[in-house]
Amino acid sequence: xxxxxxxNDPASKPALGDDxxxxxxxxxxxxxxxxGDTHGAPPASAKPKPAPSTLSSDLVIKGNLKTxxxxxxxxxxxxxxxxxxxxxxxxxxxKGEIIADDVVVNGRIIGRVRGLKxxxxxxxxxxxxxxxxxIAIESGAHFEGSVQRQDDPLNSASSKPVPRPAQPAAKPAAxxxxxxxxx
Numbered sequence: 001x002x003x004x005x006x007x008n009d010p011a012s013k014p015a016l017g018d019d020x021x022x023x024x025x026x027x028x029x030x031x032x033x034x035x036g037d038t039h040g041a042p043p044a045s046a047k048p049k050p051a052p053s054t055l056s057s058d059l060v061i062k063g064n065l066k067t068x069x070x071x072x073x074x075x076x077x078x079x080x081x082x083x084x085x086x087x088x089x090x091x092x093x094x095k096g097e098i099i100a101d102d103v104v105v106n107g108r109i110i111g112r113v114r115g116l117k118x119x120x121x122x123x124x125x126x127x128x129x130x131x132x133x134x135i136a137i138e139s140g141a142h143f144e145g146s147v148q149r150q151d152d153p154l155n156s157a158s159s160k161p162v163p164r165p166a167q168p169a170a171k172p173a174a175x176x177x178x179x180x181x182x183x
Contacts, residue, residue, distance in 0.1 A: 050069055051070075052069065052070035052071060052072045052085065052087070053067065053069060053070070053071050053072070054071075054072045054073075054074065055071070055072070055073045055074060055075050055077070055092075056074055056075055057074040057075050057089070057091055057092075058075060059074075059075035059076070060075060060076045060077075060078075061075070061076070061077045061078065061079065062078045062079060063078075063079045064079040064080045064081070064082075064096070065077065065079065065080075065081045065082070065083070066081075066082045066083075067082070067083050067084070068083075068084055069083065069084055070083065070084055070085040070086075070087075071083040071085070071086050071087070072086075072087040072089065073086070073087070073088050073089055073092045073094060073107075074089040074091060074092050075092060076092065076093045076094075076095075077092075077093075077094045077095070077096065078095045078096065079095075079096045080096040080097045080098070080099075080111075081094060081096065081097075081098050081099070081100070082098075082099045082100065083099075083100045084100065084101050084102070085100060085101065085102040085103075085104075086098060086100040086102070086103050086104070086115075087104045087106070088103075088104070088105045088106055088107045088108075088109060088124075089106055089107050090106040090107050090123050091107060092106075092107035092108070093107060093108045093109075093110070094107075094108070094109045094110070094111065095110045095111060096110075096111045097111050097112045097113075097114070098111065098112070098113045098114065098115070099114045099115070099154060100114075100115050101115065101116045101117070101154070102115060102116065102117045102119075103115040103117070103118045103119065104119045104121070105118075105119065105120050105121065105124040105126060105141075106121045106123050106124060107123070107124070107125070108124075108125040108126075108127075109124075109125070109126045109127070109128060110127045110128060111127075111128045112128045112129050112130075112131070113126065113128060113129070113130045113131070113132075114130075114131045114132070114153045114154060115130075115131075115132055115133075115153060115154070116132070116133045116134070116153065116154065117132070117133065117134050117135075117136075118130055118132040118134070118135045118136070119135070119136045119137075119138075120135075120136070120137045120138060120141040120143060121138050121141065122138045122139060122140035122141055123140070123141075124137075124138075124141040124142065124143070125141075125142040125143075126141075126142070126143045126144070126145065127144045127145065128144075128145045129145045129146045129147070129148065130143075130145060130146075130147045130148070131148050131149075131150055131153040132147070132148075132149060132150070132153055133149065133150065133151060133152075133153055135147060135149075
C-alpha cells in the first residue's frame with residue numbers, strides 16, 4: 001500500500017520534457033495575496049493579541065483611561081481606569097475606580113475595584129471596596145474596605161454603593177430647662 005518515498009532518488013526524477021507530474025512538494029509562493037484572496041490567510045478573528053500597554057514608573061497621569069486591551073501601570077494614575085486586564089505594578093498608585101475583567105494588584109489603589117477576577121498579591125495595598133466574581137488575597141496584602149461578590153460586577157447597575165445594614169437612629173437628648181441646669 002505505502003512505499004518508501006523516491007523523492008531524493010535520482011532514478012525517479014523525470015527527464016526533461018517528461019509530462020508526468022512530480023511528487024515533490026512545491027515551494028510556497030512568494031507572491032503576496034491579492035486583496036480579495038483569503039485562501040491561506042488566517043480568519044480576521046484570529047489576529048494576534050497585542051502586547052499590553054505599559055505606563056512607566058516616571059509617568060503621572062491625571063485623567064481617565066479606557067482600553068479594550070491589557071494595561072500595566074507602573075506609575076501614578078489619578079483617575080478612573082477601564083481595561084480588559086489591568087496589572088498595577090508594585091511601585092504604582094491608582095486613585096480612582098477600576099473596572100476590568102481581570103485585576104492584579106501589586107501596588108496601591110485608593111478607590112473602588114470592580115472585576116470578574118481580582119487578585120491582591122502580598123505587596124498590594126487597597127483602600128476601597130472590591131466588587132468581584134472571584135477574588136484571591138495573598139497573605140501580607142493590606143486591604144481596608146468591604147468585599148462583595150456579584151455574578152456581574154462589571155454591570156453599571158452594580159456600581160451603586162454597597163448597602164449597609166440600617167442602624168437605629170440616635171435619640172436626641174431631652175433639653176433641660178435653663179433654671180434646673182444651675183441647681
